Amino acid sequence: MPVYTDQDPLNMDKWLPKTLQSIPLHTLTAKSECAGKYVKGKVVCKGPLLNMGDHVKYLLKSVIQEDVPKQSQASNNISINVVLFGGLAKDFSHAVNQGDVVVLWGFTVSPSPTFGKDKLHPCNLNLNGAEAHVHVCAATAPAAGTSGASATVLKPAAKYKYVPLNALKHGSQVNVYGVVTFFKLPFPTKGTDYCSTLKLTDPSGATVCCTIFCENQENHPKIFKAGDVIRLHRVKVQTFGGAMTLVTCWGWSALTFDGAVSSPVVPRTNNKSFHFSEEDQRMVTELREWAAHGLTALRDPTVPLSAVLPKQYFDLTCQLLAKARLDSACTLLKVWDGTRNSCPFLTIPVEPEALEGDCPAGRDGQNLIADVLVYDNHVEVAQALKPGMFLCIYNLHAVPQAVPGEDCSVREVLSFHLHGGASYGRGLCALPSSSPDVAKLQRALQSCAEQMEGDMNSSLDDLSWFTASQFIDGVTWECQTVRKCTHTLQKVSLAHVKSSSPPGVFHVEAQVKSYQPKRLYQCLKLFCSQCKTIEEIPDPATLRARFGQAVRDTRPCRAAWADSVTTDTQDHSRQITLHVSSKSPAHSDSKLIFVQGASFDEICHLSSDEEFLIPVKSSRGKLTFLDSMVPFLFRGKRQFYGCRQCSVRRLVKCVEGIEVWNERSISEGLGLQLMEYVLVMKFELDDGTATLEALLLEDSDSFFHVSAEELTHSQEAQEKIQKIMDSLHPPDNSTLQRPWLELCLSLYAVDENGQREVHCQIVNTQTRGSAVEQ
């Protein structure tokens, strides 16, 4: 957390980046350029830490006052309100006391809404997100026995120095950045840990081997290919065989990044929290650039199936179609990458019931679908894979085999073996959907699928096996999202969004870490577009009770514009009167019926698609609408509500002059404000740099391609949304399987009960996929 503390005021400046310049508080205006500027002042007032309960979580207000020489003329505007948000507010609350001197930078300035009252300063300083920094010099040293939490925060934040790989000293502990030139996936050791080995290089020209020991395979650095960038913290330098090597020791940590120059700088890690700054962003970008131009010796062993030669060892990026366990030491994986080899592939005969997943049979697949035999230590990984996953198989061996042909001749086919052991980095792993290689693979698969679709002679004309959305990626294909806005914005990190001031629109790439509510019916709300009120939808029991009170008075009531019919209920306890409007649009078979005295269940029973039913009651001889949030209109299974705030009319009036009857025209004709159904969901987004809560509200219909109103009565619509949510956030909650989503986010401020709150909404974004676009 960027709250740095120091006991010595003289030391303060050593923490400040050299590029920062001081800006005196009394010169600060709402138009001041704050980038690269810092302010310094004594904390004269520190407010309580407020828990906001939204994505900002915490808020803390403080007042600082700058130290102005007594003889100075500047006595106005030397104090200013400081508003801190989120984790920074929490840290500030722990680490800072009244009387401390603070240096703040990375802030924004906004007009002070309280200037009229407090006369402090026309502006407020806002500190939010990763850009914002607080450096505090405590007025007095913290007393012995302070709480553990304070002690933790009061430790000066680590400043990371990275040692070039040619400057490693035996016995030291270092932080390094490097480009991976070789790696072995984690394998079990004779001890308690898994071991993975890496070979790193950097612009210093040195190449260093690195050994990672870690008990949990998942926590090993996530390297997918040579060229990936890694940052290692707290690793030990050892000499082995006359060369420097790096070995993990207590407290080590690693972040890895895709090595492609064009891909977003998103760290891969399982760590819940890690330090990641602008400097890291710059380091990764520079290493990528250097590797792309200066690291010519880096050979990419990845070969598409179309270019594989007999006897070749190669890395394959592919999709798993099906798998079968052949014996305890061998598992068969049927894979494809959308390319064809000139040489046919050996097909391993398997009983259909032994095969997990679907795989089309036929000659057309003989040089397209590769049967990979996975041996020994790799079987365990292979068994955990699911059809649809994207894989990288390292050091796969293309073995030429002679098989008898149809005309008794002998022909050569290729069989594929992933032999046992870990030499040459042999192994296999599932690739995350965010990988640029997966995007490339998906394009190849799609293009191949389209070609086959156009080929009448293809024996693989049953395209369901790869176009079925749940199959093509099991988890990611159908539910990746696409932005439908026209903004041309650079993608930014969630940390950037969090540190930005509203209003703003951002393009991000993120995964759904969690979402709420989990039950669909809890997502549905009523929304008044006029007064923006959001209301819960009453459940049937509540509606029964509300109707029960309203239908007690069933005294006859007549309306001149309706034909009225009265009938007893089945138990003769009440009378139900149907007032059928005599005014109806020309050419309309539908009827508008005002139903007096019916219970909720009775009106549901009476309701059909042909009629519009409006529950009414008698009040002093006049027909009035039922009150307290019950549907004012029933049509078949659909129920419509009026807004309590905006619908002032109580008396039922004659509906005439309407050309077409629908819920909207009828509510307007009756003088009621129709409430819309909306789907409200809160997503917790995560891109590795930060998590951010974002609402799906106004654009939820287009996001899901389902109207919220449809959800109220359509089982099919409900299942569709559930399926989409299961894909966006797989129920098994594996990070690896969560798809990455392209999103357009709108950041805005709302004023609620005098408190300014920052909200974020997912806008202009749609889920995509064959099933959704139908």
Added chain:
DNA sequence: TTAGGCTTGG
């Protein structure tokens, strides 16, 4: 503690 790249095999 462990491993310390470097195959040719079903």
